[in-house]
Amino acid sequence: MKFSRKNRKGSSPFMLTFQRLCHNRVAVIGMIITLLLVLIAIFAEYIMPYPYDKADFMATFAKPSREHLFGTDDLGRDILSRLIYGSRYSLQIGIFSVSGAMVGGIVLGSIAGYFGGWVDNLIMRCLDIFQAIPGMVLSIAVSAVLGPGFGNCIIALTISMIPSFSRMMRASILNVRKMEYLEAASSINCSSFRIIWRHVLPNSLSPLIVQATMSVAAAILIAAGLSFIGLGVQPPDPEWGAMLSSGRAYIRDYPHLVLFPGITIMIAVLSLNMFGDGLRDALDPKLKD
Amino acid sequence: MYRYILKRLLLMIPVLIGVTILIFTIMYFTPGDPATQILGSNATLEQLEAKRQELGLNDSYFVRLGRYMKDVFLHFDFGNSYINGRSVSKDIFSRYPQTFIIAFFSIAFALLIGIPLGVIAATNQNKLGDHVAMLISLIGVSMPNFWVGLMLVIWFALELKWLPATGIGAPRYYVLPCAACALNGIASIARQTRSGMLEVIRADYIVTARSKGQTENKVIYRHALCNALIPVVTSAAGAFGSLLGGALVIETVFAIPGLGTYMVSAINNRDYPAIQGSVFFVALTFSIIMLLVDLLYAFIDPRIKAQYQGNARIKV
């Protein structure tokens, strides 16, 4: 659809998608918040009002006030500063694990979809096995083996997300494989790799991009869950899930210790989902009405 | 139909075998010596060696895998815990019902509330109700469910003191965990139902149904919803998976002695038989859910059903 409109008004499919995206208020809000979060993560050192790890034993469990907007935790560390610095962990986990899963998924899915036959069968059956374990549990199992920590958390998430990306890639390859331009490409003796890289991949990109955006959101949620049960990033690192986990002990008297990290996770995931929803509608306008 | 059920049941076996091999292999390559774990660091080398011999740890990978598979599939035995020596399968059996109850009710609520919510949003497309329902759903899928659990504890258990905060026992102990777990599911099912309905609601056969003189309710719930549910059912399987995973985390919040807390403590203690056993059980549960979803799928969509019925034409 979007390619057929390419020549109208001389704008590229990318620009058309972008224009449609900008007309969607919800998506724009999501995009702005996401961008803000990325900026906050990049410039965390300059934004945080206090060093994230500076303990102040005179002011433990301070309620939200002007000095400490979100209050302080059990060691008197400023929660706002920790949340700001923690955005680095969550966003990095989300982005790196999804990029990893995307690369893995594209490779596996392309091989399965393009070559078909027993290769396809073998890969898909292996993925079946991985998908018989829910993502959360697979991540738990993998981090059980690798041990807790930031890098291991990324690896665990990557492994648990590869199957869905592969399936998606395979499905879109099966879709485009029927198209005639592929026959044309192979009739002029294009190599398989070149056909996938130059012809198939660009045409299966849009569902992949939407899936990636949504997966970053899902990865942040799962990472928070892992840290919460003590398998992801470990305290005292200010990862959001880890903050929830350590704040949980004081929930009876100091609920602000768990309130603000949770809201932060929610806003990050929400904005990514809003952006992803809008992106899907913009890339596939027929779903809108 | 029976052929289809049979075929799907048979397909489950290689997947479960694969899962078993996968978990075993992951755990096999994990660093650490179980013998030291069991006997503690004070044990002598002879004692450790004897223990290794007893557990068969000195055998090759394939011998151990074969033995493990035999135990699992012939005797349903996952070995004994390294920590307390109890049978893993017995431990899991005693904890499984708690997890099952939470997962079952969460899925049930997700469907019972999510589907009507999605239908209402779709039939009021672009009106206020739709926007509000969809905004709430979007927020719903964006909240970590263990955090929702914590918030529910703060509000309903600590502030209002209506419901117990932790533990297990009477049905009211299950209310908060199920609610926390179901919320994500409700929101995601509602979103999927809405987009499924929007695809279907403009279809020609809906106009056909209306021009027969059918009531609007019947048009929506009989003609449109059944068709809209076909894609919903497919993606609902994924939602159930994350619900099941979520139920395991939720147990930690409410200190429920279920599979989730069992798995977490097993991981913290590096109790491999227990980890393997619990992952296997989760995979088994999830496979059964997927099987039910597929059956439902075939039940709704005659095009799938027809493939397995042959072309027997039924006489009037």
Next chain:
Amino acid sequence: MDKNIKQNNTEDILLSVKNLTVQYTAGGSVIHAVNDVSFDLKKGTTLGLVGETGAGKTTIARAIMRVLPDPPARIMGGEIFLDGEDLLKISEKEMRKIRGNKISMIFQDPMTALNPIFTIGNQIEEVIKLHNEHLSRREIVQKAVEILEMVGIVRDRYHEYPHQFSGGMKQRVIIAMALACNPSLLLADEPTTALDVTIQAQVLDMMTRLKEQYRTSMIMITHDMGIVAEVCDSVAVVYAGEIVEIADKEELFDHPVHPYTVGLFDCIPDIHRKTDMLYTIPGSPPDPSDLPEGCHFSPRCKYASDLCRSRGIPMKEVRPGHFCRCLHCDERLEMVPSRSQICQDDPDTADQERGKNGCDC
């Protein structure tokens, strides 16, 4: 406005549409889909609605059925009398009793008009059950089987699903569904467009036969002059949501007056004449959200004068029972030579032409 349309012996008239106006609102712009359409349909006769894709024919039919999606579509005004009762005034509940019972509809695309998850027997039963509450389950099935056999589908296939049927068979099922309650008015929305040429004639013959048998009146929506020649008694030519010319079939085929109608006839290729290029009406149909001033056809009309572009054109009776919406109709009536009737003179040619080219100019 068009009050002067012939109103002789009103009791003969089954359906009377007066000044029907339908608009769609899409993204801030208003689409004038149907503008001030009026026509009468006598009992037992067939009216053909002819026009290009997007001219508003289907919207007229759906407005009569009151199954337009609201929003975005909205009936802005007009009256639709069925047996003297204004369908636009009665409640939705009363309308439901009429739909499928007194008026029924045959759809353009049989592939999508049947619900894929119910058996065809089930779908026919549904309409019978809705309008015959006194019938027992057994009687309903009995009736459904009968009607299926009437459209030539054996009872063995009663429990099959739409995906097990071919396009032509599906259209038969839809026709069976439409006729199940013996309606007095049948709206056929391009019933053969989506079918293979070989099946088209079969379905059309069957429809005509059943229509005679049940003494049903029919509105046949089509863009195919061949079909009009075969099944219709009178013809209304629709352009940009307006009826531009309406007359008995013979009259219209013999003396087409409106330049658009003439253009439609010229689009039909003549097998006896050798031409290099098929005739097309220059230009394209106007954007319904931005209709040209005055006569909507004026931008494509070679006879258009400044007066044509300045104001709305009234309907005018050019010959008895022959109405045309053209300022120049009188002079054109003399100018346009009488056409030979393509259907009566040479039915074979008409058939071939229809098969070869649907005249979707």
